[in-house]
Amino acid sequence: IVSKIPTSKPQLDAAIYEKVLSTYLMQKKFEELKELLIQWPLNIYNLTSIDQLIRLQMDDERTAKALLECSAV
Numbered sequence: 001i002v003s004k005i006p007t008s009k010p011q012l013d014a015a016i017y018e019k020v021l022s023t024y025l026m027q028k029k030f031e032e033l034k035e036l037l038i039q040w041p042l043n044i045y046n047l048t049s050i051d052q053l054i055r056l057q058m059d060d061e062r063t064a065k066a067l068l069e070c071s072a073v
Contacts (some may be wrong), residue, residue, distance in 0.1 A: 021053075025050075037073040051071055
C-alpha cells in the first residue's frame, strides 16, 4: 500500500507520512524505512521528528548501524 501513497499533487498531511515511517521503525523494518527516506521528498514529513524517533531506537548494537544509516539519509 505504501507504493500507492501520493507524495505530491495531492500531498497528504505530514502526520500520515510520519506514521508510515514510524510504523516501519517500530516494526524494525529498517531497510524499508531507509528506502522510503531515500524515495520520499524531505518536505512531506517532519525530518526532526523522524530523526528523534530513530535515535530513540538505538538501544542495541545490532540495530544501531542500520538506524545510523537511516538517520544519515
